[in-house]
Amino acid sequence: MDKFVILGATSEIAQQVQRILTSKGKRLLLVGRSAEKLEIVAADLRVRGATEVITFKADLADVSQHSQVMGFVLQRFPDFECVLLAYGTMQDQEECRHSVEMSLQEWQSNFVSAAGLLTLFADILETRRCGCIAAITSVAGDRGRSSNYVYGAAKGALSLFLQGLRGRLHESSVRVLTIKPGPVRTPMTAGLRQDRVFADPVSVARDICRALENDSKEILYTPWYWRYVMAVVKLIPEVVFKRLSI
Ligand SMILES: NC(=O)c1ccc[n+]([C@@H]2O[C@H](COP(=O)([O-])OP(=O)(O)OC[C@H]3O[C@@H](n4cnc5c(N)ncnc54)[C@H](OP(=O)(O)O)[C@@H]3O)[C@@H](O)[C@H]2O)c1
Known part of the structure; x- marks a missing residue:
């Protein structure tokens, strides 16, 4: 694969992925909600010798902007081969538990808009009968925990969506890669106590790039x-799990 569309290109994990892709001579279309941040990220990649970097500003949680995103992609980067969805939000989860408004925002940015956008990309790649759809969900979506189930519900829904999409696109030889990181040291988790369990975004990005190159990879847990x-966590009986304050 040579041409990548990155949705949420200013994310720390995405930036590290983009640096690796740049070092391999890949061409990139970066989409993010801040034109200023996008330009900084693109400039960094150009200094690193990027072959081609194009940027497009869009608030990706706003579904009404998706047709403009697709219009730009089809006009300026029509023969893209892979789309990587990296954007997401994790607001204060304690507050989210008591706020319908904040919960709806979390679900909109982490699931509703993501599924909407990927549906548009899926239709294009399905017609071409090739390509790859990759999206970053989270281990938080594997089991509902009392401390972060609002965020986790959205990521779990996204993982389920990707699983179904994989089945749909299998016949068309379009690959769907589900990426499930554990906690990673990025701006998203800056407000949490980042202990040793937090992974380095560079190593997570390396895992993601290896998985992108591996045609048979469908679900990536990173670190491995x-x-x-999560296999063990999923086995814990509900009667025990609900008593754990995690
Ligand atoms: N860090 C972790 O522990 C962890 C663990 C598992 C999964 N993940 C997932 O990994 C992905 C990347 O997160 P990260 O850790 O790299 O954190 P990050 O650096 O905070 O990245 C999140 C990115 O999402 C972008 N974004 C949020 N809402 C957007 C919108 N409406 N439109 C466009 N862009 C939007 C943000 O844009 P701005 O730069 O403009 O704010 C930011 O670049 C996310 O999907 C996250 O849920 C993270």
């Missing part, structure tokens, strides 16, 4: 041990 941690 989260696959086993």
Whole structure:
């Protein structure tokens, strides 16, 4: 794959992925909600020798802007081969538990808009019968925890959506890659106590790029041990799990 569309290109994890892709000579279309941040990210990639970097500003949580995003992609980057969805939000989860408005915002940015956008990309790639759709969800979507189930519900829904999409696109040879990081040291988690369990975004990005290159990879846990941690977590009986304050 040579041409990548990155949705949420100013994310720390996405920026690290973009640096690796740039070092491999890949071409990038970066989409983000801040024109200023996008220009800083694009300039950094150009200094690193990027072959091609195009930017487009859009508030991706706003579904009414999606047709403009697709219009730009089809006009300026029509032969893209891969789309990586990286944007997301994690507001104060304690506050979200008591606020319908904040919860709706979390679901809009982490699931509703993401599923909407990927539906548009899926239709294009399905017609072409090739390409890859990759999206960053989270281990938080594997099991509802009392401390972050508002965010987790959106990520869980996104993982389920991707699973179904994979089944739909299998016949068309379009790959769907679900990316499930554990906690990572990025601006999103800056307000949390970032202990040793938090991974380095550079190593997470390396895992993501390896998975993008591996045609048979469908679900990536990163770092790798989260696959086993979550397998155990999912086995804990509900009667016990509900008593754990995690
Ligand atoms: N960090 C973790 O522990 C962790 C763990 C599992 C999964 N993830 C997921 O990994 C992805 C990347 O997050 P990150 O850790 O790299 O955090 P981050 O640096 O805070 O990135 C989040 C990005 O989402 C962008 N964004 C939010 N709402 C948007 C909107 N409406 N339109 C366009 N862009 C929007 C933000 O844009 P601005 O730069 O303009 O604010 C920011 O660039 C997210 O989907 C996150 O849920 C993170």
